[in-house]
Amino acid sequence: MPRCPYCGSEDLTPIKTWRFRFYEVTRYKCNKCGGIFQHYRNTTGRGKPEFYIRIKPKPSSTR
Numbered sequence: 328m329p330r331c332p333y334c335g336s337e338d339l340t341p342i343k344t345w346r347f348r349f350y351e352v353t354r355y356k357c358n359k360c361g362g363i364f365q366h367y368r369n370t371t372g373r374g375k376p377e378f379y380i381r382i383k384p385k386p387s388s389t390r
């Protein structure tokens with residue numbers, strides 16, 4: 328289960344999914360902090376098994 332790279336929450340909404348080379352990519356929106364990121368999951372066993380790309384950080388909360 329992917330986790331938000333901004334706040335660590337698992338409460339995520341998948342926005343869309345597509346394939347990129349060896350990876351299955353899912354764009355998520357975090358329901359907790361509102362951050363958007365992509366989760367790359369390797370489907371072939373080559374390279375990194377999975378990683379995250381941060382798209383849009385959480386909106387500034389205190390400033």
Ligand SMILES: [Zn+2]
Nearest residue numbers: 331334357360
């Ligand atoms: Zn979050």
